[in-house]
Amino acid sequence: MSWNFEELQQQAEQESTSISDARALEEFRIKYLGKKGLVAEIYASLPQLSKEEKPAVGKGANDLRNTVSRIIEEKKTAIKQKEKQSSKRFLDVTMPGVALEAGHQHLITQTIEEICGLFERLGFVIQDGPEMETEFNNFSALNIPEDHPSRDGFDTFYLDAQDPTDKTKKLLLRSHTSPGQIRIMKNNKPPLAVIIPGRVYRPDAVDASHSFMFHQIEGLLVDKDVKFSDLKGLLTAFCQRFFGRDIKMRFRPHFFPFTEPSAEVDISWAKGKKDWLEIMGCGMVHPKVFEAAGYPKGKYTGLAFGLGVERIAMLKHGITDIRNFYENDKRFLEQF
Numbered sequence: 001m002s003w004n005f006e007e008l009q010q011q012a013e014q015e016s017t018s019i020s021d022a023r024a025l026e027e028f029r030i031k032y033l034g035k036k037g038l039v040a041e042i043y044a045s046l047p048q049l050s051k052e053e054k055p056a057v058g059k060g061a062n063d064l065r066n067t068v069s070r071i072i073e074e075k076k077t078a079i080k081q082k083e084k085q086s087s088k089r090f091l092d093v094t095m096p097g098v099a100l101e102a103g104h105q106h107l108i109t110q111t112i113e114e115i116c117g118l119f120e121r122l123g124f125v126i127q128d129g130p131e132m133e134t135e136f137n138n139f140s141a142l143n144i145p146e147d148h149p150s151r152d153g154f155d156t157f158y159l160d161a162q163d164p165t166d167k168t169k170k171l172l173l174r175s176h177t178s179p180g181q182i183r184i185m186k187n188n189k190p191p192l193a194v195i196i197p198g199r200v201y202r203p204d205a206v207d208a209s210h211s212f213m214f215h216q217i218e219g220l221l222v223d224k225d226v227k228f229s230d231l232k233g234l235l236t237a238f239c240q241r242f243f244g245r246d247i248k249m250r251f252r253p254h255f256f257p258f259t260e261p262s263a264e265v266d267i268s269w270a271k272g273k274k275d276w277l278e279i280m281g282c283g284m285v286h287p288k289v290f291e292a293a294g295y296p297k298g299k300y301t302g303l304a305f306g307l308g309v310e311r312i313a314m315l316k317h318g319i320t321d322i323r324n325f326y327e328n329d330k331r332f333l334e335q336f
């Protein structure tokens with residue numbers, strides 16, 4: 001079989017002029033350069049050719065292969081270019097956009113920020129404390145005796161980690177935010193007014209009103225001549241701002257080892273209803289606590305309080321199950 005290479009070259013050039021997309025280009029490639037394509041066929045015929053014919057046919061096949069390869073490269077670029085331009089041309093700026101759903105803060109975070117914001121406006125500074133604490137800060141410095149039940153492993157998560165400040169003790173997950181008081185007092189001199197929000201941990205069995213992790217907000221104000229009336233005035237101002245002016249509240253005597261006297265604050269806001277709901281503990285800082293923090297005896301007085309964030313959010317929004325906060329169900333979260 002003889003080949004007219006000049007004609008084949010022209011034919012390839014000719015055919016290529018009508019190629020305008022990737023599919024046509026692929027067909028073209030298969031026809032000439034594919035396994036069973038024309039160039040392969042020509043190479044396959046070489047063994048049957050005479051010695052004299054071989055070089056010319058071989059060269060013709062090589063040239064044809066080079067031409068076709070060049071055409072393919074050129075076309076590829078051209079097609080890409082065209083696709084780019086056409087996608088530009090079809091951009092319709094009047095088409096409605098894809099709306100992105102905006103997220104928002106979790107109700108717990110909103111509540112913490114709202115409460116902290118109210119105290120900030122009253123002059124308090126917001127501070128952080130670590131969730132991993134020493135037994136000293138979490139209990140001893142707060143005048144909680146060695147045999148107090150809350151120190152038991154059933155009531156506190158002890159970590160498998162040695163306390164670097166007391167090698168006989170283990171570190172623990174703080175069971176309340178009150179150890180934040182000790183940290184602040186160890187490092188600062190009065191007058192001071194701080195708010196310490198954060199997570200706390202207790203090995204409670206989980207039910208509608210208990211979780212092994214929840215949030216508290218601690219408050220501490222230390223100065224000379226702080227009185228119980230300051231505590232009452234401060235917490236009344238807070239409750240009225242947070243729950244509304246008509247809120248009814250009372251200070252009910254209670255016991256906490258780290259305050260003396262101590263009280264619990266109850267509120268009642270459902271009109272016509274008589275039941276009181278406890279929302280926080282409070283009191284005047286115990287002299288033993290000042291002593292543990294290294295303050296001189298008798299020089300300062302202070303007030304302290306601690307409230308549970310979940311509890312307050314549940315009361316304010318009528319939520320009946322604490323587990324709702326942690327389940328990440330959008331149908332719940334989106335309501336707030």
Ligand code: DAH
Pocket residue numbers: 175176177178218219256258259280281282283284304305306307
């Ligand atoms: N730490 C207490 C608790 O977890 C709450 C508390 C009560 C904090 C009285 C205080 C306080 O600062 O004065 O139950």
